[in-house]
């Protein structure tokens with residue numbers, strides 16, 4: 083058993099009612115331990131509180147109860163030790179691709195020469211050589227998300243948080259992006275928390291899939307994925323993969339039906 | 346037939362823009378030279394150009410233009426230096442906004458021209474008074490518009506900056522300001538246009554130089570050609586400053602067009 087880096091301790095979140103309505107219980111008290119170098123995907127139906135949980139870990143939202151510990155220290159707010167990639171495109175439009183990737187390094191006060199070196203290495207890793215001086219608007223959605231991943235990684239965070247980063251991409255691009263991200267993880271062994279509602283994506287990337295229940299969200303199943311690394315997209319057609327997929331599809335189906343009020 | 350939102354080519358744009366000016370002058374010439382309007386009330390274009398030439402060559406109108414431009418630019422820069430930082434602070438910090446916003450909203454509706462008599466009392470009829478009229482007319486507008494722009498910054502960009510390790514000050518300096526810089530430049534361009542109307546009002550009363558002063562002098566002589574020339578000069582200067590501002594913004598904020 084490797085060491086715990088992130089510990090989610092009875093974290094819950096209740097949003098106050100909108101215009102006198104009933105408060106929304108987005109997240110039931112939730113527990114999760116993330117070991118160093120884990121790649122955890124969080125799978126759940128829409129509205130089950132995945133983003134809420136991730137935002138709490140990022141420090142962008144405060145839990146109503148419980149706490150989150152990173153390396154034993156309670157999280158009080160956002161910080162460079164937790165890199166985040168959002169579902170929406172959040173590159174800074176006034177900065178070029180290279181400047182976007184360098185953003186966190188500049189905030190940290192990394193000297194220019196070293197900054198350029200790191201930026202060059204990550205531009206290479208996400209396959210954006212030749213686009214350093216483009217502005218985000220001049221890039222496709224997939225390229226923008228690759229830049230966002232590079233921007234988060236360049237900061238060398240303890241843990242990388244991704245909230246459906248490929249949700250807006252077409253299937254082919256999505257597959258390529260999964261392989262790219264997995265390749266980086268296999269080489270650098272980052273700790274990753276990845277939110278998705280795509281079952282194949284969840285299995286393909288994960289060393290552990292955490293399934294969340296319909297709202298109010300809580301963790302319903304925690305399934306290790308023992309598929310060997312390095313993984314190739316052809317793995318998606320193996321019997322092991324298919325049986326995991328069948329198992330998770332069943333878990334999710336029940337939840338989705340509950341979310342829609344079907345019994 | 347053009348279709349909605351369909352862009353036009355640069356050359357068509359210029360041709361169309363100029364042709365309206367031509368049309369306008371033609372209508373004016375037709376009305377005056379054709380004898381439909383009395384010369385006492387409206388000079389014809391030819392008289393206007395002659396009067397204007399005389400003003401420039403014989404009566405030192407160029408220095409009047411210079412004085413007016415300096416007043417507008419001086420008062421405007423003074424206002425911008427104070428208003429832009431205040432607006433950014435108000436947009437970024439809500440306590441600051443709660444403190445200042447009601448007053449600024451109120452002060453914004455105080456007519457700058459109504460301050461002219463008071464300002465003469467306070468500051469005399471020197472340059473200070475002219476600058477203050479422009480200043481009062483511009484400063485509250487800029488503060489409020491900048492505050493609104495900064496307050497509407499995309500939240501997800503601010504959140505992204507925090508997760509990349511920005512401090513609160515870092516977010517102001519490296520997200521709120523650059524994200525809104527083009528909009529702030531656009532606000533300044535707009536308010537500079539308004540400043541031109543205030544300066545003339547300031548020069549109509551208690552002034553011995555400037556375009557506004559020339560217009561008032563010409564009124565006593567019923568020299569409508571000169572008056573119209575003065576008004577047109579203001580329009581042309583406005584057009585030029587607008588053009589420069591736009592060109593400058595394009596150069597400064599290439600990402601906007603990217």
Ligand SMILES: Nc1ncnc2c1ncn2[C@@H]1O[C@H](COP(=O)(O)OP(=O)(O)OP(=O)(O)O)[C@@H](O)[C@H]1O
Pocket residue numbers: 097098106107108126127128129130131132133134135279297
């Ligand atoms: N700021 C907020 N104020 C009030 N309610 C909120 C707020 N943010 C989220 N919620 C509620 O919390 C619940 C969980 O939202 P969340 O965004 O975490 O879902 P999700 O699992 O990420 O869904 P999706 O897959 O569609 O992104 C939703 O029912 C939503 O209505």
Ligand SMILES: [Mg+2]
Pocket residue numbers: 132133134245
């Ligand atoms: Mg979400």
